[in-house]
Amino acid sequence: MNRDAPAGEAPRISFVSLGCPKALVDSERILTHLRAEGYELSRHHDGADVVIVNTCGFLDSAKAESLEAIGTAMKENGKVIVTGCMGAEPDQIRDIFPNVLAITGPQQYESVLGAVHQAVPPAHDPFVDLVPPQGIKLTPRHYAYLKISEGCNNRCSFCIIPKLRGDLVSRPAGDVLREAERLVKAGVKELLVISQDTSAYGVDIKYAASPWRDREVKAKFLDLSAALGELGVWVRLHYVYPYPHVDAVVELMAEGKVLPYIDIPFQHASPSVLKAMRRPAHQEKTAERIRRWREICPDLAIRSTFIVGFPGETDEDFEFLLDWLDEVKLDRVGCFKFEPVDGAPANELAGIVPDEVKEQRWHRFMQRQQAISAKQLARRVGRRVQVLVDETSGLRAKGRAAWDAPEIDGSIHLTSRRPIRAGEFVTARIESADAYDLHGTVV
Numbered sequence: 005m006n007r008d009a010p011a012g013e014a015p016r017i018s019f020v021s022l023g024c025p026k027a028l029v030d031s032e033r034i035l036t037h038l039r040a041e042g043y044e045l046s047r048h049h050d051g052a053d054v055v056i057v058n059t060c061g062f063l064d065s066a067k068a069e070s071l072e073a074i075g076t077a078m079k080e081n082g083k084v085i086v087t088g089c090m091g092a093e094p095d096q097i098r099d100i101f102p103n104v105l106a107i108t109g110p111q112q113y114e115s116v117l118g119a120v121h122q123a124v125p126p127a128h129d130p131f132v133d134l135v136p137p138q139g140i141k142l143t144p145r146h147y148a149y150l151k152i153s154e155g156c157n158n159r160c161s162f163c164i165i166p167k168l169r170g171d172l173v174s175r176p177a178g179d180v181l182r183e184a185e186r187l188v189k190a191g192v193k194e195l196l197v198i199s200q201d202t203s204a205y206g207v208d209i210k211y212a213a214s215p216w217r218d219r220e221v222k223a224k225f226l227d228l229s230a231a232l233g234e235l236g237v238w239v240r241l242h243y244v245y246p247y248p249h250v251d252a253v254v255e256l257m258a259e260g261k262v263l264p265y266i267d268i269p270f271q272h273a274s275p276s277v278l279k280a281m282r283r284p285a286h287q288e289k290t291a292e293r294i295r296r297w298r299e300i301c302p303d304l305a306i307r308s309t310f311i312v313g314f315p316g317e318t319d320e321d322f323e324f325l326l327d328w329l330d331e332v333k334l335d336r337v338g339c340f341k342f343e344p345v346d347g348a349p350a351n352e353l354a355g356i357v358p359d360e361v362k363e364q365r366w367h368r369f370m371q372r373q374q375a376i377s378a379k380q381l382a383r384r385v386g387r388r389v390q391v392l393v394d395e396t397s398g399l400r401a402k403g404r405a406a407w408d409a410p411e412i413d414g415s416i417h418l419t420s421r422r423p424i425r426a427g428e429f430v431t432a433r434i435e436s437a438d439a440y441d442l443h444g445t446v447v
């Protein structure tokens with residue numbers, strides 16, 4: 005149905021953003037364009053001129069959540085545009101919701117905008133065309149995701165992201181740095197660098213240099229990290245793989261240029277499972293590499309995710325994984341039970357692990373890791389650290405030190421004698437630790 009917004013009123017969009025931080029960045033870009041064209045955001049589907057649902061299609065459970073969100077939007081509004089990973093397979097959506105207005109795939113900003121224009125043309129009011137230079141952000145003002153590339157050259161057997169999003173396409177370093185500068189000028193204190201494989205940054209464009217400020221910066225993981233480190237804010241690196249060239253970036257961490265934090269989705273430790281998973285860097289001697297990183301940067305925090313119950317995972321593989329956890333002592337860890345993803349090559353593998361075994365392994369994994377994490381956290385007690393405040397309530401606040409990323413890791417619960425604000429850096433003394441969080445006082 006085409007309809008113009010009433011004269012003088014800006015058309016209103018209700019937006020649902022599902023999925024990973026990368027999808028969140030896509031949502032921010034779509035919203036930035038729409039706001040620039042004068043569209044308003046609506047807090048509710050009811051009363052909005054159109055609803056956009058940015059879906060996630062990574063796991064079957066994420067698909068179910070996406071379909072539910074589309075269903076709610078259809079019921080409460082009826083004018084729905086679907087985009088994101090699930091949009092790559094439109095039939096799955098059309099079969100259930102034949103009346104959605106349009107379905108577009110991931111990164112198809114132009115198509116989403118076209119569908120919105122068709123459903124409800126933009127209002128022509130030069131005053132609503134203004135948009136803050138940093139764009140519209142869905143994260144709190146003091147941190148922002150910075151996407152440095154799209155797609156992925158790896159072919160992990162449990163993953164369909166390369167099928168959905170294609171091979172690696174890196175952004176020129178100058179573009180990334182200018183976006184980062186705009187964010188910092190707008191008040192962002194922490195940049196969260198994301199991509200599917202951050203350590204592969206620039207491979208596709210042969211590490212081409214591009215202009216930034218008065219010099220050229222190469223599209224290389226190390227060079228980009230160093231340049232981001234010049235911006236005077238926290239820089240946190242996500243989705244890195246344990247390649248040898250990462251050592252030099254850990255040196256930047258030791259020098260305080262980027263945060264001593266590295267997010268590496270190891271997924272497993274047993275060589276045969278890693279091989280079946282077709283993980284990047286699976287032949288590296290990872291425990292040795294981690295030991296070396298900690299020599300370079302003793303304060304380094306490592307976060308990771310794992311999959312248990314992958315097809316073919318034997319009791320020995322699983323015990324190997326638990327022993328490896330004891331050996332490498334990661335700081336923050338997430339664990340998933342293997343779930344087949346439609347279209348992923350892993351579905352063809354023999355050796356399906358029964359659900360009850362997966363469940364047992366998951367509990368044993370979590371128990372083992374919880375004890376390790378608690379010990380790692382206890383080591384922080386007694387230290388004075390810089391904390392970025394995320395939320396406040398009276399003289400209490402919640403924040404994070406360098407070792408914790410927002411949304412996925414733990415927090416530091418603070419008490420303070422003076423009022424403090426979200427987005428402020430404070431110094432705190434860590435007084436105690438529990439299994440996940442730290443507690444301290446602002447000094």
Ligand code: SF4
Nearest residue numbers: 156158160163165200
């Ligand atoms: S590295 Fe593997 S899991 Fe990650 S996006 Fe690429 S193919 Fe998927």
